[in-house]
Amino acid sequence: MIALSSCYPDDVPTSVSTTTSAAPTSVLTPDQLRHQGALAEGTRMADVLALPTDIDPDVTVYGRAGVLTSAMLLVMAGHNDAIKAAADDNGLLTGFITHRTNGDRERRKDLTHGVMRFPDAAAASKAAEDLADGSVNYRGLLESQSRTPAPLPGAPEAQFSHKEERGRVEGMAFTAVREYVIYTSVRTGTRDELERIMLRALELQRPLLDDFRPTPPADYPELPYDPEGVFALTVGDGDAQQGAYRLRGALLFAQDQPRAATVFREVGLNAMANKGTTVYRTDDAAGAQRLSAALGEMQPAYQPASAPTGIPSASCLSRPEGGANSWFCLVTAGRFVGEIWAKTQDDAHRLVEQQHQALRSAK
Secondary structure (H helix, E strand, O other): OOOOOOOOHHHOOOOOOOOOOOOOOOOOOHHHHHHHHHHHHHHHHHHHOOOHHHHOOOOOEEEEEEEOOHHHHHHHOOOOHHHHHHHHHOOOOEEEEEEEEOOOOOOOOEEEEEEEEOOOHHHHHHHHHHHHHHHHHOOOOOOOOOOEEEOOOOOOOOEEEEEEEOOEEEEEEEEEEOOEEEEEEEEEOOHHHHHHHHHHHHHHHHHHHHOOOOOOHHHHHHOOOOOOOOHHHOOOOOOOOOEEEOHHHHHOOOOOHHHHHHHHHHOOOOEEEEOOOEEEEOOOHHHHHHHHHHHHHOOOOOEEEOOOOOOOOEEEEEOOOOOOOOEEEEEEEOOEEEEEEEOOHHHHHHHHHHHHHHHHOOO
């Protein structure tokens, strides 16, 4: 059984298995094509999601990110079945969601932020009400306190609720904007700070949605899952976080988001995809070399470790205390960089070798 706290994916396992995240590997049925297109549209929405560290500079530690299917929403909202049902019943099409924390267990701060897309404005408005109702009248898997609905000062249109649990103030808001629902969940120290973060999320998110040109759902079957061909270069097993992204979407997965925002632009990052491994594509080989060096520097808790022999462009770091992601390796080929996370040296080296082979012939 998966054990989760109320709504914060630090407690979510590394892989959330769903049947919704597979990229095409064979001829698909019309229903599968529509579903795959919804996933591709979700990765497009990553490009218009407000960055967590822009909303709150304190949440520097990556939690998870991915296309907002109802299965992903269930996990990110603390296994609250009523919230998942509200999204499904109102026709959730797709979306994107991300979570980060400040990494301080004593003075914990969490931010979960996402955008859901529904068939039309009426469905989104009804969804926001039903999602809020589910958050207030039903508890997630490990929630011990119920939420109290309240106005959100400065955003009367938001469906907001809050509670105090484990010494922290927690709030959840669902805000309908045309055919979208903005979902923001915050855990922090005070009610004032919570409301400030909520308002900042709405302030940043609304104009980004104004700039988004959504794909009509009827066109989902024609929407390519891997438009740049970079996802096809990844190796290993994927999970609900996998997908193909452009620069802004790539930032949602960055370990050091503020620094990555600068580095990715400087090196000419133009595409990224993740499955078991992550592959970055830059404008040229020099950019790939600079990106590889920067990605390694963004892992200060790791120490230099042995890389596979026979691959000069590979480098590895490891964490002495071990753990699921105790090995971190990078390998370059041309304008591509492969990033590998693994539990053991054997797994890391095997994936480096497979990734290098996949990148060698890439254009």
